[in-house]
Amino acid sequence: MNIALDIQKALQSALQDLYSHEVEQSTLGLQPTRKEFAGAYTFVTFPYGKISKKSPQDTAQQIGEYLTEKCPTVSGFNVVKGFLNIEIADQAWLQVLNEAMADEHYGLGEKKEQSVMVEYSSPNTNKPLHLGHLRNIFLGYSVAKIYDALGYNVVKVQIINDRGIHICKSMIAWQKFGEGETPESSGLKGDKLVGKYYVAFDKAYKAEVAEMVESGKTKEEAEKQAPLLLAAQEMLRQWEAKDPEVYALWETMNGWVYDGFDKTYEQMGVDFDQLYYESDTYLLGKDAVEAGLATGHFFEKADGSVWIDLTDEGLDQKIVRRSDGTAVYMTQDIGTAIQRFKEYPGLERLVYTVGNEQDYHFKVLFLILKKLGYAWADGCFHLSYGMVDLPSGKMKSREGTVVDADDLMGEMIQIAEDHTRELGKIDGFSDEQAAALYDTIGMGALKYFLLKVDPKKRMLFDPKESIEFQGNTGPFVQYTFARISAILRRAAELGVAEGAVADNITFTANEAELIYLISECQNKIQLAADEYSPAVIAQYVYDLAKEYNKFYAAQAIFTEDEAEQVAFRVQLSGQVARLIKLGMSLLGIHVPERM
RNA sequence: GGUCUGCUAGCUCAACUGGAUAGAGCAACUGCCUUCUAAGCAGUAGGUUUCAGGUUCGAGUCCUGAGCGGAUCACCA
Numbered sequence: 001m002n003i004a005l006d007i008q009k010a011l012q013s014a015l016q017d018l019y020s021h022e023v024e025q026s027t028l029g030l031q032p033t034r035k036e037f038a039g040a041y042t043f044v045t046f047p048y049g050k051i052s053k054k055s056p057q058d059t060a061q062q063i064g065e066y067l068t069e070k071c072p073t074v075s076g077f078n079v080v081k082g083f084l085n086i087e088i089a090d091q092a093w094l095q096v097l098n099e100a101m102a103d104e105h106y107g108l109g110e111k112k113e114q115s116v117m118v119e120y121s122s123p124n125t126n127k128p129l130h131l132g133h134l135r136n137i138f139l140g141y142s143v144a145k146i147y148d149a150l151g152y153n154v155v156k157v158q159i160i161n162d163r164g165i166h167i168c169k170s171m172i173a174w175q176k177f178g179e180g181e182t183p184e185s186s187g188l189k190g191d192k193l194v195g196k197y198y199v200a201f202d203k204a205y206k207a208e209v210a211e212m213v214e215s216g217k218t219k220e221e222a223e224k225q226a227p228l229l230l231a232a233q234e235m236l237r238q239w240e241a242k243d244p245e246v247y248a249l250w251e252t253m254n255g256w257v258y259d260g261f262d263k264t265y266e267q268m269g270v271d272f273d274q275l276y277y278e279s280d281t282y283l284l285g286k287d288a289v290e291a292g293l294a295t296g297h298f299f300e301k302a303d304g305s306v307w308i309d310l311t312d313e314g315l316d317q318k319i320v321r322r323s324d325g326t327a328v329y330m331t332q333d334i335g336t337a338i339q340r341f342k343e344y345p346g347l348e349r350l351v352y353t354v355g356n357e358q359d360y361h362f363k364v365l366f367l368i369l370k371k372l373g374y375a376w377a378d379g380c381f382h383l384s385y386g387m388v389d390l391p392s393g394k395m396k397s398r399e400g401t402v403v404d405a406d407d408l409m410g411e412m413i414q415i416a417e418d419h420t421r422e423l424g425k426i427d428g429f430s431d432e433q434a435a436a437l438y439d440t441i442g443m444g445a446l447k448y449f450l451l452k453v454d455p456k457k458r459m460l461f462d463p464k465e466s467i468e469f470q471g472n473t474g475p476f477v478q479y480t481f482a483r484i485s486a487i488l489r490r491a492a493e494l495g496v497a498e499g500a501v502a503d504n505i506t507f508t509a510n511e512a513e514l515i516y517l518i519s520e521c522q523n524k525i526q527l528a529a530d531e532y533s534p535a536v537i538a539q540y541v542y543d544l545a546k547e548y549n550k551f552y553a554a555q556a557i558f559t560e561d562e563a564e565q566v567a568f569r570v571q572l573s574g575q576v577a578r579l580i581k582l583g584m585s586l587l588g589i590h591v592p593e594r595m
Numbered sequence: 596g597g598u599c600u601g602c603u604a605g606c607u608c609a610a611c612u613g614g615a616u617a618g619a620g621c622a623a624c625u626g627c628c629u630u631c632u633a634a635g636c637a638g639u640a641g642g643u644u645u646c647a648g649g650u651u652c653g654a655g656u657c658c659u660g661a662g663c664g665g666a667u668c669a670c671c672a
Contacts, residue, residue, distance in 0.1 A: 322670040471620035553636040
């Protein structure tokens with residue numbers, strides 16, 4: 001049963017019977033009743049005064065009486081001004097709980113035909129992953145899990161920017177200064193090693209520029225003519241001509257990077273169903289440019305470059321092909337999107353998890369696709385998220401203020417270990433179990449921290465203070481799960497009755513609130529999907545945990561005389577634990593049985 | 596300069612999409628472990644929601660303007 005739906009139906013007939021007014025059920029907004037009033041749902045009657053020809057109070061009173069009489073779900077009501085607070089019958093709550101217990105797939109959606117592709121990570125291969133990538137990847141992965149839970153076929157992808165001037169810079173530096181260094185010889189993770197040479201390039205390049213300026217060149221000239229840069233540009237040309245030696249080096253160094261990324265992804269607990277490489281896709285989209293020219297959506301300038309005019313939409317003119325015939329980023333994004341919808345005929349949505357600095361790019365991209373006549377363009381969505389700032393401001397790789405992903409995860413796990421040892425909570429754990437626990441808690445803290453904030457907003461990360469283990473945090477939710485696990489273990493020992501709870505149970509407001517939260521599960525997952533916001537899920541599991549801890553402190557579970565009452569509380573606990581586990585899994589976070 | 600975007604308690608964030616006296620956590624202070632895990636619970640204190648107007652029964656939420664941040668507008672990727 002769905003209590004909210006039930007009430008909406010009753011409200012609909014109330015308006016019909018009392019005032020002969022027809023409304024769509026979905027327009028009858030219910031909101032949770034504020035804590036200080038009795039009731040679970042509140043219906044606001046201010047807007048219906050015209051229909052009822054009564055004051056909001058009288059309208060609320062009249063509807064309240066109608067509901068109490070006609071709708072068995074409603075046990076009573078109270079009216080405060082234009083607010084009708086609806087009280088729910090205990091029987092209805094118990095039915096919700098029993099149905100949740102009986103349903104293996106409770107909270108999950110029906111299996112669907114449609115597919116959703118979620119792209120995230122999309123790294124460059126010239127440097128290691130950092131804190132910004134962590135937010136990106138956890139977000140994309142979580143959104144993928146959320147759609148999966150709703151029954152969609154989900155395809156998780158990343159596009160790897162494995163070609164271009166940036167990787168050539170690392171390659172040149174390695175050739176010049178590397179002396180054959182490899183991950184094996186240096187003991188460095190592959191991505192770190194390649195990143196080291198990217199930094200080395202930048203340093204040597206700057207030195208060259210400085211020297212040239214000293215010998216009389218302007219800064220601008222020097223920056224364009226520095227031998228190292230020319231060498232990198234030449235290498236890019238050789239790569240494009242598939243020069244065997246350059247190609248081999250490129251493959252080797254990228255291979256190192258992928259080995260390094262794999263380790264990082266493994267620690268993060270994320271994966272992908274399909275990988276795209278820019279070296280395969282960077283020539284795509286040229287056909288689309290030709291087609292756009294033919295249909296008049298694009299136009300050619302005198303120098304041969306091709307543009308689209310979006311000034312009617314309040315945007316600018318945008319280039320889609322250079323005068324030398326080569327592609328720009330936009331071109332390959334057009335081509336890649338077309339290719340993906342061809343590859344996956346059932347694809348309904350394509351979600352790009354990319355920072356908000358590219359808002360304009362995606363606005364233009366989707367608009368172009370639409371103009372080119374692709375109906376699926378409406379299914380494209382830019383999951384735009386805010387930057388992660390440090391107390392010192394923006395992260396800048398060149399200034400060494402980047403928070404490295406591997407380092408950060410390692411620190412989190414270490415802090416989790418220190419904290420756990422301090423609390424003396426690992427009695428009876430094997431070394432392996434303890435290590436797994438530290439990992440679970442440390443990663444849980446980090447993921448929760450990054451996901452609990454609305455993706456659209458930029459957020460602040462203070463290495464010293466940001467990640468807590470108390471309050472609104474991952475470990476708090478995990479801890480609640482561990483507590484319930486202890487209760488369930490004890491219940492099993494005591495042989496507490498399983499299955500549906502008796503229908504003569506009485507319960508407190510706190511317990512009703514817990515069942516209310518249980519009933520909200522699917523709504524929350526749906527909302528999270530609609531808004532592409534794991535923060536909705538994080539808030540939900542936090543509310544569950546918070547309310548449960550209140551319950552936990554309020555009374556002992558096993559000292560109650562009535563066996564039926566004990567069984568009810570155990571079952572209620574079990575459902576809370578189950579939904580905490582489900583919600584956390586949607587965030588990519590594990591929950592421990594003990595901590 | 597054009598466009599987009601943000602501003603809520605000392606700090607980090609909520610506020611069910613226009614509803615009641617704006618809520619949590621951290622930090623501070625006060626209580627609660629012989630009981631199922633105190634990574635917890637209960638409580639105190641903390642607010643002119645950046646500012647000025649407007650729309651209406653009602654505005655943190657919508658509109659206009661101002662202030663302060665941020666992003667973007669390349670034949671870069």
